[in-house]
Amino acid sequence: MVSIRDVNFAYAPEERQILSGLNMEFKRGQVVAVMGGSGCGKTTILRLIGGQYSAQSGQVLFEGQDIGKMTSAQLMNARRRMGMLFQFGALFTDLSVYENVAFPLREHTDLTEELLRSLVLMKLNAVGLRGARDLMPAQISGGMARRVALARAIALDPPLIMYDEPFAGLDPISLGITARLIRDLNNALGATSLLVTHDVEETFAIADYVYFIANGRIGAEGTPEELSRSTDPFVRQFLDASPDGPVPFNYPGPILAQDFGLRTS
Numbered sequence: 001m002v003s004i005r006d007v008n009f010a011y012a013p014e015e016r017q018i019l020s021g022l023n024m025e026f027k028r029g030q031v032v033a034v035m036g037g038s039g040c041g042k043t044t045i046l047r048l049i050g051g052q053y054s055a056q057s058g059q060v061l062f063e064g065q066d067i068g069k070m071t072s073a074q075l076m077n078a079r080r081r082m083g084m085l086f087q088f089g090a091l092f093t094d095l096s097v098y099e100n101v102a103f104p105l106r107e108h109t110d111l112t113e114e115l116l117r118s119l120v121l122m123k124l125n126a127v128g129l130r131g132a133r134d135l136m137p138a139q140i141s142g143g144m145a146r147r148v149a150l151a152r153a154i155a156l157d158p159p160l161i162m163y164d165e166p167f168a169g170l171d172p173i174s175l176g177i178t179a180r181l182i183r184d185l186n187n188a189l190g191a192t193s194l195l196v197t198h199d200v201e202e203t204f205a206i207a208d209y210v211y212f213i214a215n216g217r218i219g220a221e222g223t224p225e226e227l228s229r230s231t232d233p234f235v236r237q238f239l240d241a242s243p244d245g246p247v248p249f250n251y252p253g254p255i256l257a258q259d260f261g262l263r264t265s
């Protein structure tokens, strides 16, 4: 569904390299997770797939087509085939739950009101919120809002669904429900799901394959079972949530002594 081949990327020529020689495969029908330390470039990968930015070298292929070489019309078309659930899945606060889910359908299709209603109710039913259709975003909980955002992301039946931190800020019950929904919707829609997340436990419960990113490249990859058995210090640091290990905590910068005007010898 998506292939990332030898991708090098920096936000600007003079800025630091975010991705270096990155290779990834997102196979049809799978739920694939992208994990890694803060600022390692996970969201950047979603932006390259969405065509918001282009790689300096290498290819990002969506259904075999190079995203970086698409015309704007082709890119628009490709984006319609990608559902995106952003961090905190912001809803339009002045639109009802129903209208939030109807929004992409109104934007991108000429469906009759009757057909549109059936589709919206089907999507809301899939996330267990058909009964909440008339509520406003301010009247529903954070976990429910995330599910409405999910219904909106799948409104156009996209073959690729991308989730940026879908579990952020959720209580443990909503977190489990959301994770299960991501898996079930992927299976029901025959879609491919790409999940950027920090939540190891929930992710390992639903993912087919996991990539760990470090220093702009793949630090480790495998099925949740393979990674759980791994003794690689990098993988262990993640799985055991350890503050000490190969993953740096500090953003790259001058050495401390230099910033504080201290002698280093």
Ligand SMILES: Nc1ncnc2c1ncn2[C@@H]1O[C@H](COP(=O)(O)OP(=O)(O)OP(=O)(O)O)[C@@H](O)[C@H]1O
Pocket (backbone or CB within 6 Å): 011, 018, 036, 037, 038, 039, 040, 041, 042, 043, 044, 045
């Ligand atoms: N628009 C931008 N312009 C310049 N630099 C950026 C831009 N967006 C992100 N960056 C930088 O690129 C790096 C990767 O950012 P990105 O958002 O992809 O990380 P992430 O892995 O998703 O992080 P987190 O888990 O903390 O959300 C960071 O160092 C960030 O400062």
